[in-house]
Amino acid sequence: MLKEFKAFIMRGNVLDLAVAVIIGAAFGKIVTSLTEDVLMPLIGKIFGGLDFSGYFLILSPEKVPVALQGSSDYAALKKAGVPLLGYGEFITQAVNFLIVAFIIFLIIKGVNKAMTLTAKEQAATEAAPAPDSAEVILLREIRDSLKARP
Template identity: 45%
Template sequence: MSIISEFKAFALKGNVVDMAVGIIIGAAFGKIVSSLVGDVVMPPLGLLIGGVDFSDLAVTLKPAEGTTPAVILAYGKFIQTVIDFLIVAFAIFMGVKAINRLRHHEEAKPPAPSKEEVLLSEIRDLLKEQNNKAPEAPVTTAPYQ
């Protein structure tokens, strides 16, 4: 098998194509979630918490000298990123919960049994009924003579 045919077989496998589609849709969905959080969730939340922004919090480990920039431990950016993550995760959780609730209501009843299943169930029930009605053979305890 040539390299080109091996690559073609690999690239066109269902899993690879499904994964590519999932990544593309995930990237597009990421933009939707970012917009939801940045444009819908954060403005009211910012009003509630008084516009607190932790990204300016930092500790200078080594001050700037000439053209060398200062060495800064920017722990505030980390805190802000964690808070943003928690808000995004909660927003996604609520969205998925709403979608699952809609799916749960839309789920159809299980399909009716097929004709074969109905027939087999009837046969099973008849056999059980016959076994229950069958007279028991008398038990003899007399010894053979």
């Protein structure tokens, strides 16, 4: 059973998947930073100082601690265990998803284009037959002259 597990782990697909997961996790952090630190502040600036992360609804106002009454700090309210509907955070995560999906689309489009170019180059190489060598030409002449004899 240990040998089968080792064979399974050492297969190329499993190793490729492991590398993809690690790179994906790092890429996710980059996209999150891009969204939260660059794009969302720009979007907020364009739309008049909106901060999407601060958009939420308190579902149970009676559960808000006295110290946080009237607070608009989403993180503090969430940490205090107040039931919240954080639709601003959802908007941020939706933008994250769209960025990741678009980048993956561009990567796949580029890979498909590269694969198409490689296939065309291979087809062009296979389509053009190599010129015949001098020996082949000589053998054909001999064959044709033998066929022409009565």
